[in-house]
Amino acid sequence: MLESLPKEVRDGLDAARKRDERRKSRLRVKVGEAAFKVLRFWDDGFALDAGLSPAKLRGLVDVYDGSRHTFQCLIVASSIEDGELLCDFKRVTAVADRAALDFWRDENAPVGYLTGPKRN
Template sequence: MLEYLPQELRDQLEAARKRRAARKSKMRVEVNGAVFPVLRFWQGGFSLDADLCPARLRGLVDLHDGPRHVFQCLIIASEIEAGELVCEFKRATPVASRAALDYWRDENAPVGYLPKA
């Protein structure tokens, strides 16, 4: 159906669709200090606007949801499909607000020590 429309109108419709998707999503990807909006996010990857980001994207990136740092992702593959850079990651490590414990903490352990009476 879109093939009957003039190319200029198709380009404007595609630009409006990208703006709407970028505005709807608050997720951002940070790569070497550069920030790119995420258009779509799923369990195995995410997509970016191909016009705004580099042609290939690989390595370690930080994924933010608004101001909150959510994941640190290792991108293994990226390719351009229909104006979007589709990135697949090998792992997405959730970012914790505190350091991981290197010991087992019992639920009923005392919080502090009591002095001798």
Template sequence: MLEFLSKELSDQLRAAQQTRQRRKSRLRVHVDQVEYPVLRLWVDGMALQVEGLSHLRGLVDIYDGSRHVLQCLIIASELDGNELICTFKRATAVSDKPALDYWRDESLPVAYLPKA
């Protein structure tokens, strides 16, 4: 449908769609005390809004509002129009508890009760 519209109108529609995606997404990438909005996130990558950013590599933190969600290692990034497409090597979910280094049996009691 966009091929039948004038270039100015199709550019305005794309800009409005990107603005809507940016407002809808609460996800943000924190890199060196700078925040970048995440437009889309998938299993092994994400799309960022380009605002003076030409490439991005290394370890980044992804936040949902103020909650730390993921820690990702970006191995490649490329510009695609007004978006920066980043590819992850790993994306680790952040937990509020320390990792266990042993297997915990689910059927064991959590605490001991004193004899009454």
């Protein structure tokens, strides 16, 4: 259907679609001090706007949802297709807000202990 439209109209529609995707997305990738909006995110990768991001992206990056740090990803490959930088990652790790426990916590354990009145 879009093939019958003039090239200028198709380019305008593509630009409007990309602008709308950038506006809707809250996810962003942070590499050092630079941050880039995520256009799409799937199980083993994500897409960035190729015009606003580096030509190749590899290594460990942080993914934020607004101001909340959500993932750390290890990018192993990136390629440019249709104006998008497609990044595939080998590992994605959810970021926890507290340190992992190094002991087993019983579900029925008391929260605290009450002591009786002090005797002299």
